[in-house]
Amino acid sequence: MAGILLDATIYLVAAVILVPICTRFGLGSVLGYLIAGVLIGPILGLVGQETQDLQHIAEFGVVMMLFLIGLELEPRALWDMRMRLLGLGGLQVGLTAALIGAACMAMGLQWSVSIAIGLTFALSSTAIVMQSLAEKKLDKTEGGRASFSILLFQDIAVIPMLALLPLLALPMVMGTGLEADIAHGADAAHGAADAAHGADASHGPSLNLTEGMPGWAYGLTVLAAVGVVVGGGMYLTRPLFRFIARSGLREMFTATALFIVIGIALLMTLVGLSPALGTFLAGVVLANSEYRHELEADIEPFKGLLLGLFFITVGAGIDFEVLTADWMLIGGLVAALIGAKAAVLMVLAFVFKLRGRNRWLMALSLAQAGEFGFVLISFNVQNNVIPADLVPVLSLVVALSMLITPLLFILYERVFHNKFAEGDDDREADEIDQRGTTIIAGHGRFGQIVHRVLAASGYEIVVLEHRSEFVDNMTKFGVKTFYGDATRPDLLHAAGLHNAKQFVAAIDDKEQITELVKHVRRERPDIHIVARAIDRHHVYQLYAAGANDIIRETFDSAVRAARSALEGLGEHPFEAEKAVRFFVKHDRETLVKLAAAWREGESVWDNPEYLAIARSQTDLMEQTMRNDRETARDNAMDRAWMPPDKRPEEEVDED
Amino acid sequence: MSLIEDNTAPRRVLILAAHPAPRRSFAGRAMRKAAREVEGVTFADLYAEYPRGDINADAEQARLEAHDAIIFLHPFFWYSTPAILKEWQDIVLEHGWAYGHDGNALSGKLFFSALTAGGPEEAYQPEGYNHFPVRTLLSPLEQTADLCGMVYLPPFAFFSAGHAHEDNRINEHVAEWKGLLMALRDHTLDIETARALPRLDGQLKPLTGEK
Numbered sequence: 001m002a003g004i005l006l007d008a009t010i011y012l013v014a015a016v017i018l019v020p021i022c023t024r025f026g027l028g029s030v031l032g033y034l035i036a037g038v039l040i041g042p043i044l045g046l047v048g049q050e051t052q053d054l055q056h057i058a059e060f061g062v063v064m065m066l067f068l069i070g071l072e073l074e075p076r077a078l079w080d081m082r083m084r085l086l087g088l089g090g091l092q093v094g095l096t097a098a099l100i101g102a103a104c105m106a107m108g109l110q111w112s113v114s115i116a117i118g119l120t121f122a123l124s125s126t127a128i129v130m131q132s133l134a135e136k137k138l139d140k141t142e143g144g145r146a147s148f149s150i151l152l153f154q155d156i157a158v159i160p161m162l163a164l165l166p167l168l169a170l171p172m173v174m175g176t177g178l179e180a181d182i183a184h185g186a187d188a189a190h191g192a193a194d195a196a197h198g199a200d201a202s203h204g205p206s207l208n209l210t211e212g213m214p215g216w217a218y219g220l221t222v223l224a225a226v227g228v229v230v231g232g233g234m235y236l237t238r239p240l241f242r243f244i245a246r247s248g249l250r251e252m253f254t255a256t257a258l259f260i261v262i263g264i265a266l267l268m269t270l271v272g273l274s275p276a277l278g279t280f281l282a283g284v285v286l287a288n289s290e291y292r293h294e295l296e297a298d299i300e301p302f303k304g305l306l307l308g309l310f311f312i313t314v315g316a317g318i319d320f321e322v323l324t325a326d327w328m329l330i331g332g333l334v335a336a337l338i339g340a341k342a343a344v345l346m347v348l349a350f351v352f353k354l355r356g357r358n359r360w361l362m363a364l365s366l367a368q369a370g371e372f373g374f375v376l377i378s379f380n381v382q383n384n385v386i387p388a389d390l391v392p393v394l395s396l397v398v399a400l401s402m403l404i405t406p407l408l409f410i411l412y413e414r415v416f417h418n419k420f421a422e423g424d425d426d427r428e429a430d431e432i433d434q435r436g437t438t439i440i441a442g443h444g445r446f447g448q449i450v451h452r453v454l455a456a457s458g459y460e461i462v463v464l465e466h467r468s469e470f471v472d473n474m475t476k477f478g479v480k481t482f483y484g485d486a487t488r489p490d491l492l493h494a495a496g497l498h499n500a501k502q503f504v505a506a507i508d509d510k511e512q513i514t515e516l517v518k519h520v521r522r523e524r525p526d527i528h529i530v531a532r533a534i535d536r537h538h539v540y541q542l543y544a545a546g547a548n549d550i551i552r553e554t555f556d557s558a559v560r561a562a563r564s565a566l567e568g569l570g571e572h573p574f575e576a577e578k579a580v581r582f583f584v585k586h587d588r589e590t591l592v593k594l595a596a597a598w599r600e601g602e603s604v605w606d607n608p609e610y611l612a613i614a615r616s617q618t619d620l621m622e623q624t625m626r627n628d629r630e631t632a633r634d635n636a637m638d639r640a641w642m643p644p645d646k647r648p649e650e651e652v653d654e655d
Numbered sequence: 656m657s658l659i660e661d662n663t664a665p666r667r668v669l670i671l672a673a674h675p676a677p678r679r680s681f682a683g684r685a686m687r688k689a690a691r692e693v694e695g696v697t698f699a700d701l702y703a704e705y706p707r708g709d710i711n712a713d714a715e716q717a718r719l720e721a722h723d724a725i726i727f728l729h730p731f732f733w734y735s736t737p738a739i740l741k742e743w744q745d746i747v748l749e750h751g752w753a754y755g756h757d758g759n760a761l762s763g764k765l766f767f768s769a770l771t772a773g774g775p776e777e778a779y780q781p782e783g784y785n786h787f788p789v790r791t792l793l794s795p796l797e798q799t800a801d802l803c804g805m806v807y808l809p810p811f812a813f814f815s816a817g818h819a820h821e822d823n824r825i826n827e828h829v830a831e832w833k834g835l836l837m838a839l840r841d842h843t844l845d846i847e848t849a850r851a852l853p854r855l856d857g858q859l860k861p862l863t864g865e866k
Contacts, residue, residue: 572677574702641676643773643817 031406037315055313061306070283089153096122112168125370143361166383233285245468257298296494342367360416368401438502441486447506521546590617669722682819724765731772762804771816811855
């Protein structure tokens with residue numbers, strides 16, 4: 001027990017110290033984790049071989065990440081990117097594998113070994129790239145999207161690779177009894193599952209249902225599993241979440257979210273598909289769900305920690321002995337790998353008409369080998385495709401190329417991002433426009449109106465509501481509302497508070513509105529906040545909390561009722577309108593005066609200054625409004641339309 | 656008398672009245688009251704119908720189509736109408752309906768402005784401090800009516816409105832106003848002669864052939 005606690009402490013301390021430092025210096029969190037890993041692993045020797053086991057667990061962070069990426073991607077958006085996915089992704093994998101394979105053959109390796117290494121190195125690191133892109137807000141740029149297409153294709157391509165690589169088994173090491181039970185197609189499929197979800201190889205066979213199935217049955221099983229994910233996502237999650245929401249227990253949501261991700265990963269493993277791909281698919285299916293932001297908020301911390309752990313293990317796994325023994329060779333290989341991958345990407349970026357800095361972003365971001373590289377290396381060795389003596393060098397090249405990736409991102413940011421800014425400015429402006437989102441917290445009688453007006457005007461809105469029955473009813477009306485408690489910081493973040501343009505606090509509870517406004521103002525000093533005030537005193541609190549526009553929830557309707565009442569007494573409708581306009585203006589002035597006298601926590605009845613202002617303002621208003629009626633002179637309401645000869649003598653001129 | 660057509664139906668007259676401070680209107684109030692009393696005249700108080708300025712173009716266009724003579728009744732603010740009548744023109748007189756290609760919904764309808772001015776009659780001439788006659792000052796309305804194919808008549812004006820009650824002036828004016836409305840309704844007004852006049856006020860008798 002103490003051993004586990006000690007290990008956990010070492011990992012956490014290293015991360016807690018180095019990640020903030022690296023972010024502080026603009027190097028990004030990924031580099032921080034990697035350096036932390038290098039520090040506690042090869043340099044200080046605080047952690048040892050267990051990092052390899054830990055890495056398998058930590059790879060689950062990639063599964064969660066793809067789930068989250070899926071949540072951000074609606075099915076239509078996925079369909080729209082099919083050309084890039086297949087064209088760009090397919091060419092990247094094919095060309096890179098061919099180029100690296102050819103280089104390996106030139107260095108004297110056997111052709112089958114060369115192909116295996118080429119395929120292994122063709123893959124990039126989804127974890128590092130997507131994390132860095134999101135962190136640097138490059139994920140919505142053209143280059144970022146193109147990179148994502150390639151990464152998604154690679155994740156899909158791993159499955160056939162795992163199926164086909166065993167066919168390249170080396171004849172001279174065959175039959176040595178090393179792994180005699182492997183090298184069939186079905187086993188390859190189980191390997192795929194293994195590889196991607198990182199389970200220990202020994203669990204594999206017992207968990208794979210498709211083992212020994214004929215091809216057609218395997219195909220049907222796979223289709224059924226995908227059907228379960230898509231169908232379940234579409235039809236089962238809603239009742240499930242509604243049921244959970246009724247319990248009112250926050251942790252039940254977290255448990256449900258974890259259950260969904262882990263359950264799908266298990267299902268995919270059972271049928272020999274990639275869990276990352278399965279959860280990605282589930283994410284896409286749920287992208288339209290009203291529970292999407294709640295899911296994001298629940299999974300996000302797990303994903304973050306697991307990915308962080310994964311990066312640490314990559315850093316910790318760097319073998320300094322191998323490196324120092326032959327640093328020239330290793331260094332050369334890493335440089336050649338990055339150079340070759342970047343060159344292929346540059347050519348593809350040109351062919352696929354990416355312009356300016358987007359071309360550089362794609363080329364630099366995907367130039368490393370990835371986490372699947374580790375998996376494929378050990379898989380290749382198990383299947384006698386690659387001789388075991390190559391493993392330390394290959395693994396080190398993968399790890400070092402990943403370690404260098406954050407530096408390439410920094411290179412991109414410092415050099416190419418601004419240098420090529422003009423090339424794609426039109427496009428980026430559009431994208432920023434789209435992000436001009438308004439978050440409406442609370443979808444009751446108040447928030448609904450705000451929502452309907454903004455939505456009808458064509459603005460993008462995220463609505464958060466914590467009563468699931470409201471969410472359901474609104475969905476029936478075709479109104480897009482997300483389930484979730486808007487007072488939770490993580491949910492606000494998932495809903496996009498960090499880049500929203502405006503925030504509307506429309507929930508019912510007075511205290512919660514104030515807290516919400518304070519929180520949003522702290523997080524985003526620049527955002528425009530419209531706040532619902534319950535009463536006059538609440539206005540003062542919200543003003544202090546930093547709201548821009550403070551709207552009393554019943555004031556306007558009461559004013560309209562007063563106007564109707566004036567009309568009911570036979571007043572000319574425009575006279576009634578002018579009367580309430582004057583009243584509203586006067587009331588606003590009064591409010592500003594009273595706000596200055598108001599003290600937080602003190603009853604206004606004990607505040608003589610406040611009471612005096614209130615009294616004198618009331619007198620002033622009555623005087624003005626009556627004065628207008630009786631003497632028709634020097635009034636505040638009709639100044640412009642006063643006939644000249646009704647003014648005081650000195651103002652009358654000849655007309 | 657050439658325009659008296661015995662076998663035509665009475666003209667349907669629409670009065671669009673606008674005063675933003677009706678409580679302060681004296682001459683105008685008497686004219687509004689009188690207009691409501693004339694049979695066959697539709698009276699509309701625009702500030703009462705649209706106290707928040709949200710003019711309904713469809714309803715206004717339908718109302719115009721249902722009438723043969725359109726009259727603005729308003730105080731003469733800054734040599735023009737109160738703001739809501741300008742807003743009314745901007746919103747209601749749409750291209751393709753009131754003017755432009757196929758825009759002939761108002762074609763042939765009579766139009767003029769009945770206004771109450773604070774200044775004296777003498778002020779509205781080259782030597783007066785307002786320098787221009789009222790008809791000249793209203794030329795934007797005249798041109799608007801012309802573009803819409805309407806028959807424009809000169810303004811029916813009441814001057815020195817602040818002294819309306821002196822010398823029984825307002826009662827005489829209101830009586831002529833009612834007579835004018837009835838003459839329009841009954842086709843007894845000589846439109847061709849009226850079109851060329853600088854003003855309509857004081858012209859009812861000659862225009863209807865009365866002695």
